[in-house]
Amino acid sequence: MSEKSKKYILFFAKIFLIISTAVYPFFMVIMTGAGLVYNHSVYGTKIMYTGIFLIFSGILMTSGSICCMFRKKISNIISLILWVSGFTLCITMLYILCVQADYNGWYRNLSPVSDMYKIRIFPVTVPLMTDLIISLTNIHSGQA
Numbered sequence: 001m002s003e004k005s006k007k008y009i010l011f012f013a014k015i016f017l018i019i020s021t022a023v024y025p026f027f028m029v030i031m032t033g034a035g036l037v038y039n040h041s042v043y044g045t046k047i048m049y050t051g052i053f054l055i056f057s058g059i060l061m062t063s064g065s066i067c068c069m070f071r072k073k074i075s076n077i078i079s080l081i082l083w084v085s086g087f088t089l090c091i092t093m094l095y096i097l098c099v100q101a102d103y104n105g106w107y108r109n110l111s112p113v114s115d116m117y118k119i120r121i122f123p124v125t126v127p128l129m130t131d132l133i134i135s136l137t138n139i140h141s142g143q144a
Contacts, residue, residue, distance in 0.1 A: 017065055017134060020126050020127040021061065021065040025057075025065070025090070026058060028120045029058035029124060033050075033051040033056075034055060036048060037055070047097065050096050053093045054093045056086075056089065057087070058090070059086075060083070064080070064086060065079070065083070065131055067079035068131050068135050068138075076136075079131060080131075083132070087128050097114070098118065
């Protein structure tokens, strides 16, 4: 594979990363957290804090994607740290949210609300994998 084709693949991977980050970590995770914080009087303080941590995890993952856009080795290392910590926090909060929803018997259109949260939040794994590939490629290439 030529050097020029590698650059094109990396360029399109970065475009895919930005689009998928805008949809999942930025919009879905942060908006889910904002909804939980906004409706804290209905859900309670434990779910409100879960929402706050979801917002924070979405910010971490989005910041990681922004750091991944640069070729510097240090920015890609920071990107990996931000993404892994944000993803870990996000999935932990998703677990807590789903356990709470199932325990309280929350349903929407005859299906558990926890399924809706999983469908909305779990796809953050796609931009995570894209970021890992781009960052590791930048770190191990001679240009990083």
